[in-house]
Amino acid sequence: MGTDRLARTPEPPYFAVIFTSARTDGDNGYAEMAEALVALASQQPGFLGIESVRGSDGVGITVSYWSSQEAIGNWKMNSEHLVAQRHGKAKWYQNFVVRVAKVERAYGKPPAE
């Protein structure tokens, strides 16, 4: 089930990259690429976790969490290099928005053990 798909982040402050997008029709190598991007993110210094959901209408939200702005900058450079190698953004996304934000507080209901 989904309970382990929520990121377990430390106490704030830390940083979030909120990526919202609307996909084009067809896969065009996207699924493989998305998997490679997550694998790459999790190897980056300062990576804290990632949450990603895509609905049946092609709209998706991915939020990755980072210890610093510097970690985000490194991740941006590496991920854009990988995407560029595969000629990606134009064919995969109708539109997208990337928002970089500082998480100031967090609370919630933890999963039952």
Place this chain on the structure above:
Amino acid sequence: MGTDRLARTPEPPYFAVIFTSARTDGDNGYAEMAEALVALASQQPGFLGIESVRGSDGVGITVSYWSSQEAIGNWKMNSEHLVAQRHGKAKWYQNFVVRVAKVERAYGKPPAE
């Protein structure tokens, strides 16, 4: 299609509430409630937009955007009142995390007109 489901927010800075959750099985009044919450949010002072996706495995991400921390505080109070009236969180969510963040920069690919 999904292009109009991405929020059109102003230039940063502004604030984001990132709500990630794993649903329980069954609807239990959830769909109606979710709709009521979005309608309520869009009437709040300082509301800038909302993006919401839930995957087939029950994991969901909703990001709402706000002009100030004060607007978020008001929204939190009103939404919790609405949810409490319907005895909601415990029956709808296995677990959830709410993160309040300040959006510092944003960029992207706008939808084709």
